[in-house]
Amino acid sequence: MYWFPLLMMGIAALVLLAAYMGWGSKPAPIEVGFFIFIFFGLLSLPFYKLTITVTEHYALASFGVGWIKKRVLIKDLDLSTAEIVKLPWYAGIGYRWGSQGTFLNTRPGPALLIKTHNKYDEFFVGTKNGPEIIKVIEQVKTI
Structure with missing residues (x-):
């Protein structure tokens, strides 16, 4: 961005x-x-960039210097719900609230959506690297 x-x-x-x-x-x-x-x-x-980080405990998406972020526990993510969603241009950019949940986005296009087991939260970020992030989360969950 x-x-x-x-x-x-x-x-x-x-x-x-x-x-x-x-x-x-x-x-x-x-x-x-x-x-x-x-x-x-x-x-x-x-807002100058969106960084997505996967650690052994958290999936974290943060804007810019890290003031605005979304963090979800890896153990809470339900990978069976993982999907790549196409966000239209009118979905906007920034920290957004939509019908599928709260998402962080820097541009229209593909986004990664993973619901949690309790269905009350989600990891929803605009990225073209969704499949790679899913693989990394799968690897971390097996550890």
């Missing part, structure tokens, strides 16, 4: 340039430009 921080920083740089150059009938002070630049930078920091 590299385009999101680039878009945010591009807009912020344009606002900063407008404040510096005094564009408009009521130009903003340069301090406002700096504030918006910093704000947009901090806003894009949590």
Whole structure:
């Protein structure tokens, strides 16, 4: 999701340039430009990538620096429910709530959905590497 921080920083740089150059009938002070630049930078920091990690205990998906994440115990995952779902463009990006559960997504397209044994939670992430992640989780569950 590299385009999101680039878009945010591009807009912020344009606002900063407008404040510096005094564009408009009521130009903003340069301090406002700096504030918006910093704000947009901090806003894009949590969303610049989606990392999926499988450890011996957890399946973890986290955005950016790890502030926004979803963690599910490996022993709770029901691999018989694992499926690759195609997310449409209107499903959106980010930490989303949908009819199939809560998912983390950075772009439309394939997503991995694995329900838990209690059916109240799921590991649902947008990724093109779904089959490989299923294999890794299978290997970890057999240990």
